[in-house]
Amino acid sequence: MAAPSRSPSSSTSSPTPPGSALETVRQAPHGRILLDALAAGVLAALLALPILGFRLIEVTGGLALDYRFRLVGLAALGVFAGRILVLEARLALAAWRPAAARPETRRTFLGAYASRQSFGWILALLALILPWLPFADRNLIDKATLLLIYVMLGWGLNVVVGLAGLLDLGYVAFYAVGAYSYALLSQNFGLSFWVCLPLAGLLAAVFGMLLGFPVLRLRGDYLAIVTLGFGEIVRVILLNWQDVTGGPNGVSGIQRPSFFGHPFTATTPTGTTFHDLFGLPFSPDHRIIFLYYLSLTLALATNLVTLRIRRLPIGRAWEALREDEIACRSLGIDPTRTKLSAFATGAMFAGFAGSFFATRQGFISPESFSFLESAIILAIVVLGGLGSQIGIVLSAILLVGLPEWFRDLQQYRMLAFGGAMVLIMLWRPRGLMASRDPTVRLAAVPTSPGTGG
Amino acid sequence: MYCSSRPALLTVDHLSMRFGGLFAVNDLGFTAYGSEITAIIGPNGAGKTTLFNCLTGFYKPSVGRIALTAPGAPRFLLERMDGYRIARDARVARTFQNIRLFPGMSVLENLLVGQHTPLMRASRYSLAGLLGLRGYRLQERRSLDTARYWLDRTGLTAQADQPAGSLPYGSQRRLEIARAMCTEPALLCLDEPAAGLNPRESLDLNQLILDIRQEQGIGILLIEHDMSVVMTISDHVIVLDHGSLIADDDPAGVRCDPAVIRAYLGTAEDEDLPTEVAADLNRTAAGGRS
Ligand SMILES: Nc1ncnc2c1ncn2[C@@H]1O[C@H](COP(=O)(O)OP(=O)(O)O)[C@@H](O)[C@H]1O
Numbered sequence: 001m002a003a004p005s006r007s008p009s010s011s012t013s014s015p016t017p018p019g020s021a022l023e024t025v026r027q028a029p030h031g032r033i034l035l036d037a038l039a040a041g042v043l044a045a046l047l048a049l050p051i052l053g054f055r056l057i058e059v060t061g062g063l064a065l066d067y068r069f070r071l072v073g074l075a076a077l078g079v080f081a082g083r084i085l086v087l088e089a090r091l092a093l094a095a096w097r098p099a100a101a102r103p104e105t106r107r108t109f110l111g112a113y114a115s116r117q118s119f120g121w122i123l124a125l126l127a128l129i130l131p132w133l134p135f136a137d138r139n140l141i142d143k144a145t146l147l148l149i150y151v152m153l154g155w156g157l158n159v160v161v162g163l164a165g166l167l168d169l170g171y172v173a174f175y176a177v178g179a180y181s182y183a184l185l186s187q188n189f190g191l192s193f194w195v196c197l198p199l200a201g202l203l204a205a206v207f208g209m210l211l212g213f214p215v216l217r218l219r220g221d222y223l224a225i226v227t228l229g230f231g232e233i234v235r236v237i238l239l240n241w242q243d244v245t246g247g248p249n250g251v252s253g254i255q256r257p258s259f260f261g262h263p264f265t266a267t268t269p270t271g272t273t274f275h276d277l278f279g280l281p282f283s284p285d286h287r288i289i290f291l292y293y294l295s296l297t298l299a300l301a302t303n304l305v306t307l308r309i310r311r312l313p314i315g316r317a318w319e320a321l322r323e324d325e326i327a328c329r330s331l332g333i334d335p336t337r338t339k340l341s342a343f344a345t346g347a348m349f350a351g352f353a354g355s356f357f358a359t360r361q362g363f364i365s366p367e368s369f370s371f372l373e374s375a376i377i378l379a380i381v382v383l384g385g386l387g388s389q390i391g392i393v394l395s396a397i398l399l400v401g402l403p404e405w406f407r408d409l410q411q412y413r414m415l416a417f418g419g420a421m422v423l424i425m426l427w428r429p430r431g432l433m434a435s436r437d438p439t440v441r442l443a444a445v446p447t448s449p450g451t452g453g
Numbered sequence: 454m455y456c457s458s459r460p461a462l463l464t465v466d467h468l469s470m471r472f473g474g475l476f477a478v479n480d481l482g483f484t485a486y487g488s489e490i491t492a493i494i495g496p497n498g499a500g501k502t503t504l505f506n507c508l509t510g511f512y513k514p515s516v517g518r519i520a521l522t523a524p525g526a527p528r529f530l531l532e533r534m535d536g537y538r539i540a541r542d543a544r545v546a547r548t549f550q551n552i553r554l555f556p557g558m559s560v561l562e563n564l565l566v567g568q569h570t571p572l573m574r575a576s577r578y579s580l581a582g583l584l585g586l587r588g589y590r591l592q593e594r595r596s597l598d599t600a601r602y603w604l605d606r607t608g609l610t611a612q613a614d615q616p617a618g619s620l621p622y623g624s625q626r627r628l629e630i631a632r633a634m635c636t637e638p639a640l641l642c643l644d645e646p647a648a649g650l651n652p653r654e655s656l657d658l659n660q661l662i663l664d665i666r667q668e669q670g671i672g673i674l675l676i677e678h679d680m681s682v683v684m685t686i687s688d689h690v691i692v693l694d695h696g697s698l699i700a701d702d703d704p705a706g707v708r709c710d711p712a713v714i715r716a717y718l719g720t721a722e723d724e725d726l727p728t729e730v731a732a733d734l735n736r737t738a739a740g741g742r743s
């Protein structure tokens with residue numbers, strides 16, 4: 001990722017991708033290790049601040065914010081010290097191991113293109129058979145569904161942050177727009193899930209454009225701050241626009257999903273229920289499993305579309321814009337429109353995820369769309385290694401899955417989240433899967449006759 | 454005053470660019486012709502890069518008019534257009550004094566981004582692209598062929614799948630030219646393309662520029678410091694000093710122009726280099742060895 005752009009020394013000599021930990025180690029005696037660890041520590045502090053730094057506590061007469069900056073400091077310090085240890089250990093190990101054995105073993109470990117692809121297929125297969133595995137109970141399937149929502153959100157935000165390089169801290173706003181669109185459309189107009197889903201995506205995309213239009217002229221930090229504000233504005237509107245959104249009470253009794261018109265209930269006043277349709281005994285598990293497969297379908301569709309978009313001219317323009325906006329303009333790319341399209345595309349996927357979230361919960365309120373959610377999704381994308389689809393799945397499992405597991409431990413849940421984050425940063429400070437595959441390879445393109453310019 | 458039998462391509466009139474009290478370009482007027490190499494020379498800080506920035510829309514000139522009349526296209530007044538529209542509609546392509554590639558993307562991808570306009574048109578708001586329709590696939594094939602052609606011309610085929618940022622300095626320069634050519638420009642502006650190249654690379658580059666003019670028949674504006682290069686490959690030389698035009702002639706005429714000699718002898722060339730040039734030279738020293 002952070003390839004030292006114009007230095008000719010980083011050219012062809014090393015087979016390891018530039019920027020990888022091993023490269024750092026190899027040409028790096030201790031000063032560089034210190035720098036690397038420092039960078040990791042700062043990043044950890046930034047990510048930990050919103051997640052570990054604040055906690056809501058109940059005091060007499062309401063809620064208050066508890067500041068836990070010491071925890072943030074500890075996390076950053078832990079990453080810093082741990083990173084030094086890990087790198088020094090690797091350095092010692094690399095010196096000790098025979099030289100010839102080094103690069104290849106490293107490359108094949110999830111790093112090489114082919115093995116990463118097969119790893120993706122294995123994950124997909126595992127997801128497909130998950131409900132039928134012997135250890136899969138109701139609880140696990142339900143958690144996996146939630147995980148898939150985050151994966152979907154991560155893939156959507158990745159378009160904006162990973163590809164287009166726009167730091168969006170208010171992504172949860174589009175998630176909220178999607179959820180409320182579904183809730184209100186289905187309650188007020190009685191539209192079904194399959195009608196509401198595209199509408200919710202469309203509405204979120206339109207919102208993305210409306211926000212993007214005035215904001216996208218800003219760069220870097222300014223953009224981050226304005227999007228953060230926008231996310232809060234949307235939440236405050238949801239809280240205060242009582243007549244439409246129900247304010248803090250939210251919207252309840254949202255239409256639950258049905259199997260193409262056959263509800264997952266024990267009985268139904270009209271038509272047939274799902275279990276009657278298939279002649280099964282009634283079980284509440286049916287709905288859970290159906291929801292799981294629905295979320296898997298949506299997530300896989302998101303994956304397919306975002307993977308494909310990356311190979312289209314618009315996807316390449318997003319990445320080019322992230323790399324050098326001035327060069328883009330000199331090639332005839334309209335930066336504003338291109339950024340806007342990235343924003344709208346990301347928002348659309350958040351809209352889909354939001355409307356699925358609403359139908360799964362049956363109840364939504366502004367509380368589900370706080371800044372913390374934005375921070376978690378962003379952490380998933382950043383720690384997954386900006387731009388990598390599988391990296392996002394892995395970091396979602398670590399960041400959302402693990403803490404869900406510890407939900408019984410109540411207040412230690414966020415600690416588990418922080419712990420998972422620290423572990424990832426120690427292991428791979430540039431994200432789980434930081435290397436980038438080209439969208440097209442010359443070797444893979446057939447030559448056609450009549451080549452000309 | 455330079456005269457040519459070829460049709461005028463770019464006409465600049467009374468162009469001025471002010472930064473505070475400094476006129477980086479001062480009431481400049483000249484004409485560049487199609488199928489010719491027009492060299493722009495002058496001491497450091499003369500305003501050459503600023504002129505390019507005005508031509509390509511990165512600066513809005515304070516005063517003046519820039520008209521482009523490419524064969525088979527309407528006349529464009531560049532001073533009124535946004536930078537990306539100058540590249541897209543008027544077809545002016547440029548390279549940068551300090552190279553601007555997409556370093557994390559592969560060499561081939563850099564060349565495909567250069568063909569964004571036709572690819573984007575064929576992908577029809579990305580719908581045809583997403584569905585993989587025939588029209589899009591054909592355009593993609595065409596664009597890959599164009600990319601392959603320029604890879605071949607610039608000797609980068611073997612590195613096509615490497616990140617652009619990992620190329621040696623000289624190859625990055627050539628890649629930037631190849632990327633500009635992928636936009637099928639009517640006018641190509643090269644800002645010190647030979648800076649930092651070793652003599653061999655520099656010779657190859659001169660040949661490439663001559664070939665581009667010969668084969669594509671486009672106009673080329675070339676900022677160049679090496680006078681021997683200017684004298685051998687350019688048809689027309691424009692000399693700037695402190696933002697003003699001091700000579701506009703063919704190479705032989707410029708060589709013995711008293712004003713030019715004064716401008717060049719009056720300033721010791723290597724003193725007070727602008728920092729960017731100094732940085733360039735340092736990089737060159739590092740890059741030349743590898
Ligand atoms: N964006 C800018 N703001 C202020 N001054 C500038 C800017 N760009 C260029 N200049 C000034 O304009 C003059 C001409 O610079 P430039 O066009 O880069 O010279 P050249 O390319 O001929 O070496 C210099 O004195 C430079 O400092």
Ligand SMILES: [Mg+2]
Pocket residue numbers: 501502503550
């Ligand atoms: Mg210059």
